[in-house]
Amino acid sequence: MMQAMIFAAGLGTRLKPITDHMPKAMVSVGGEPLIKHVIEKLKSAGTERFVVNVHHFATQITDYLKENNYFNTDIRISDESDKLLDTGGGIKKAQDLFDKESPILIHNVDILSNVDLKRFYEAGISNSNIDKESTTVDAVLLVSERKTKRYLLFDNSMRLVGWTNIETGEVRSPYPNLNPKVCKMYAFAGIHTISPRLFKMMDEDFPDKFGIIDFYLKACKGHIIKGYVKENLKLLDVGKLDTLKEAEDFVQTRES
Template sequence: MKAMIFAAGLGTRLRPLTDTIPKALVPICGKPLLSHVLEKLVSSGYNEIVVNVNHFAGQIKDYLSSHDFGVKISISDETSLLLETGGAIAHARPLLESGDQEPFLVHNVDIISDLDLEWFRSEWRPDALATLLVSERQTKRYFLFDEENRLVGWANLETGEVRTPYQGLDAKKCRRLAFAGIHNISPEIFSLFEPYGLGGRFPIVDFYLRACREHPIYGVVPGQLKMIDVGKLDSLHEAEALCSTLLATL
């Protein structure tokens, strides 16, 4: 099974830590974030993993070359240009395509959670272009879903902005769920970026919002989810606490 870890981010909200190391190598419970995600993927059966790199790319490459995770790990190099999430997936196409229609997993490097990835994979729908892990956590920006948990738009509660391909959509009647940075994606997506006018550098959310009317994209809500987005300095203490709890259950 194939997976991709987004590890190319600049980690600006984690400065000054990321002034000298990439976000992927920020330590939590004595191990880099990248190691935590890799171990989770490997234990869930993923045996071909792509890691994209940009910020301090050499440090990540050195780390991976000096640690054996027992699976095939490939580098998708973005050192010449940080491609954002959508462009990163498109750029990694040669590493993620395998000739079949099995979905591949995409996982942010800064997410620590107790998510059962095997359960998440089992929630895949045959007609889906992608399934997004979402939750009811409080945030300012939400994906909007209909009664079947199909993506129909996006809303920023702070600014009032709503983005949707559906004319006349009433955002107040939609289910608002927060994206958790983990998604399963059909390889069909690679043939759709260009028809939707996307290429080079672009966020995957832009694509999802353009494509969701013609191609089903579903939200998957776990019964319970303990998760920390290690995106800011003030989240490090929470991440350490959650990581310690998860390690204690192994």
């Protein structure tokens, strides 16, 4: 069963003043809320179960989903109204809402892309789609060659080994003395799949609130976390006011 989690709990501070009155999930692009665009893209890819986390103006999201009959699919709410738990903590809190036998595709509500989500999800459950090793992959991260200050670091087999800030020179890795210059460097695109096998590590080693990249950087030593490079990636972060007009054009022209 294909399942997904949509991160919709954030405060959307970069979209102020719009988000002074609504959650970013309800910000309109092309006449429809962002969350509808993401649900429909995931649904068309074959997603059968959704988990949506909520916090900022949570009832606006839950009321919208109810009014639209949950888009005739299985949508479950992970309520973070009391406390924002960050990206890792949000997944940890929602773990009981998922099927424990299937990977979970994680998708930010403010990302629009031309990624074939079905193919990407299948890469998370079939090693042959991303490498020829016989080992089990526990997470797959969508990455790109986008210019940024912060990069994830991968070895020659595209296994995650660390993170670096090229501006400050900071390196984070469970491998001592890792040299970024011998690694492949890619920017994280905010879409990933994670195996329920990793919930045990979250429960044992992490607090209620933590970032998912922090988790992956610790998990990558004992678990296989892979990078997935999408060629000709078109991805738009609709998290800022100046990208809203661009988003309007994007939803009209993006590739499926």
